[in-house]
């Protein structure tokens with residue numbers, strides 16, 4: 001993916017965040033890329049969401065960054081126990097336990113745990129095959145004018161292979177399934193009349209949708 005941010009002075013990292021970046025690199029934890037992060041944080045800076053829902057906490061890196069921009073409350077859902085334990089440790093080290101609410105559950109089963117909250121923003125960054133389900137399940141909790149940000153819309157550049165039959169057929173069956181699901185999610189998002197959606201070639205592909 002080409003670099004579309006020409007300049008950003010917002011990507012400064014605390015020693016703890018540097019540690020998380022290093023941990024992610026060493027342990028193959030797919031945290032948000034810098035370009036996507038710069039865009040996500042810019043949305044938060046402009047929109048100043050009070051309540052953010054994140055699907056896919058991993059080690060808490062993006063939750064920590066999001067909570068710090070405007071002191072938002074971040075409700076974040078993770079199903080992997082190892083990731084969740086890292087996130088608990090990291091959120092506490094960042095002194096953000098009052099802002100960041102960690103929910104250890106499969107996001108497809110966690111609706112009741114957050115259904116009493118009205119969200120200003122939803123950040124979807126979990127299993128690629130389930131984006132449509134996450135979107136349909138949680139956007140009823142998004143207020144009018146609220147924003148949905150989806151990361152990894154390019155699925156590491158693989159989504160575009162849907163238009164290149166030879167390259168597509170060279171992928172494994174499971175990757176082809178993921179490509180099809182992500183491409184279908186692109187189409188659904190862009191067809192959805194209840195949202196204004198733009199898809200940006202930034203980081204691993206970021207979609208921003210605003211509820212009408």
Ligand SMILES: C[S@@+](CC[C@H](N)C(=O)[O-])C[C@H]1O[C@@H](n2cnc3c(N)ncnc32)[C@H](O)[C@@H]1O
Nearest residue numbers: 031032056058061062078079080106107126127
């Ligand atoms: C890309 S990582 C999240 C990275 C994180 N947002 C960041 O940028 O720091 C995706 C995470 O979502 C979790 N995940 C995937 N599917 C999920 C689901 N259905 N419910 C909850 N967590 C899920 C994975 O275990 C993984 O830790």
